[in-house]
Amino acid sequence: MATTIPIGPYHPLQEEPEHYLLTVEEEEVIDVDVQIGYNHRGIEKLSEKKTFNQVPFLVERVCGICSHSHPYAYCLAVEDCGDIEVPERAKYIRTLIGELERIHSHLLWAGLAGHFIGYDTVFMWAWKYREDVLDLLELLTGNRNAYAMMKPGGVQREIKREDLEGARPKLETLREKSEMLYNAILDDPVLKARLEGVGVLPREDARAFGALGPTSRASGLPADVRADFPYGVYDELDWKVITREDGDTLARVEVRLLETLESIKMTEQIIDEIPDEGSIDSEPENVPAGEGIGNYEAPRGECFHYVQSDGSNRPVRHKIRAPTFMNFPTYKSTCKGETVADATIILASVDPCYSCTERAISLKNNEDVDLLELSQQKTADLKQEYGVDKSPLEEVLDE
Amino acid sequence: MNWKSWGISKSPWLYHVNTGSCNNCDIEIVDCLTPKFDVERFGGKLVGSPRHADVLMVTGPMTRKSKPRFERILEASAKPFIVAAVGTCACSKGMFHDAYNCIGPVRKVTEALDEEIMVLNIPGCPPRPEAIIDGLVTGLNQLKEVKL
Incomplete structure (x- = not known):
């Protein structure tokens, strides 16, 4: 007989309120449903009341973990709409902060994943090493989490050469620690037993559900906006898209940890190549009527922004689609047939971020x-x- | 100081409630528990149920859907307890002050339910872990002068 197990909305495992309904038969999960809407704040509507230069501060608060991704995607959309040129130096600064953010996000996820399977040592380790990235971000931007660096046409603040040079030794220690963490996680027999072959997302399913980011790359689909539609300075850097064929949870862990190392490599290249002189802001006068789109590879996958302008100083319509929106339907494929004990790590393995996702909720038959x-x-x-x-x-x- | 406020001011157990926050304050709260900041020095630890908690760490501007759930958590909490509103959204709604789906701030909701509930405001967007720890310690020290 099938039973329903509710998880959430307020559950000790979750940082965010979301409600999972697992339908189980004995130990086996036969269906899964997600109810969201606890995090819907109405950001798209708010951004229609803000000027083009104010919106980055608002969309930064879409999600605290991708607080560079959303402003970046928005700025790309506005620049697409108004054909605005971005100075070379600004592009380097943008990419630098974006890659540091990716490192912090992946380490954060690795820690939480350890916590979900009851292995708190991994949690404490990963979060301890993550503090180094946050220190770096604070050094370069002045803030630990919400960096406030983006504006259409450039960046808000300079980064001094001394600060960049000061970041080098920190990056070196970060690389050592990340490599240590990577080896420790992959060598651990307990973690291997918990993660290998669990929650397999076959390649066809990843394609059918439109999975994005590390979720799709772990299933063998090399979908990465940085490589497919390069923005910033990614086409000038030496890096590669990490993919794995297995599609299980272990593959997703591996992809994220290897991407961390790849991001550290890119950061070092950016520090080497960033021009010392030059403007950081093209100071666009106004945005003409029209529409534009911005795609950005957030740590969780492709982040999409659409901006429509009528020639005034504020957007008429601003649409946001976050990567988790595309990734959480894959639960229908990954959770089925697994045990309840494994369901938590499978649900967490797409790195769900509901504050990103909840741009719109069911408008009809809503009891509230x-x-x-x-x-x-x-x-x-x-x-x-x-x-x-x-x-x-x-x-x-x-x- | 009576025995209740003495009891609550030592080793506060924390319960984390997200009422529509952007994750920033939440990860900073979790950061407080990790090796660099380590609130367990003060006996603080995150618990899984509001029935075990002394302090409810509330983040977010209180969306319409989370308000009834938050009220249920307030009713379920073992009294006496303190509500700590972490972040500008929870203190005053911040940049969501005119959003259609946010009906906070936290103090408004707790006052409507029970005026006796004490709310400790820790502003910042997000407040740094140092600020969260400082806010908690200051608040709990002041508690010693209050009769619960």
Whole structure:
């Protein structure tokens, strides 16, 4: 007889509120369902009220772990819309922060994955080494987590040569520690027994579900925006896309840890090659009417932003699609047939980030409140407050 | 200081509630537990159930869907307890002050339920682990003068 096991929304394993429903028959998981919506804050709507230069600060708060990815994707979208050139030096700075963020995100995930299977030593190790990256980011940008470096057309702040040189020894120790962690994790028989052959995502399924980032690369699909549609300075750096064929949880761990090492390598190259002179901001005057898209390879996969402009100083429409949105349907393939004890690590192995994902939630049959109505009501109230007439679009909607 | 506030000010057990935060404050809270900051020095540790907790670490601007769940957590917590609002969103909603789906801040929700609940505000976006530890220690020291 099938039983349903609820996990969440507030569960000691989770950092974020999300609700998993596992349908099990004895020990075997036969189906899985995810309910989200606890994290929906209405960022897309808020960004319509901000100017183009203010939006990066807002989208930075989409997710605290990818707080460089979302502003970067947004800036790429605005630059696509307005054909804005970015100075070479700004591109290097952007890429540098992006790669450091990838290291911190992957180490964070490695630690949490250890925690999920009850191996807290890995958790403490990985998070201890992650502190070095955060120190580096603080050195270069002034902030541990929300870096506030991006703006359309360039970056907000300079990075001094002394700071870059100061980062070198730190990167060297970081490489040693990451290599140690990589070897320790892969040599550990306990971890191997828990992860090998668990939660296999076959290549066809990864393609069918549209999996992105390390989830797809661990299944043998070399999908990586950095290689496919290079932005920043990735086409000038020497690096390779890491893939594994097995598609199990161990492969996903391996891909992420190897990517960490690859990112350290790229960071060192950027420090070598970054031009010392030059502007960091092309200071675009305005964004013409039109639309633009931005694709950025966030630590979890492709992050997509769409910006529509009507020639004014703020976006008319801003759409965000985060990588987890594409990755969590793969649970339907990976969780089935596994035991309940393995389900937690499988659910965690796509590195889910629900605060990224929750851009829109079910609008109909919602027992709480209808959000679309609320958001339209909010706009109407504001218009009334400022004495502005209805827009042509709203008149059409009313009819 | 009576025995209740004495009891709660020593080795506070923490329960972490995310009410729609962006993960930034959450990872900084978890950071406090890891070797570099290590709040276990002060006896603080993360527990799995609000029934075991002395301090509820609340993050996020309180979305509509998480509010009823948060109220249930408040009801389930063993009294007396303190609510620590970690991050600008939880303290004052910050940049989500005019978002349609955020009905915080935390103090508004706890006051509507029970005015007696003490709320400790730790602002910052995100507050650094040092700030979180400092806020907790300052708050718990002040507790010694309060009669719970």
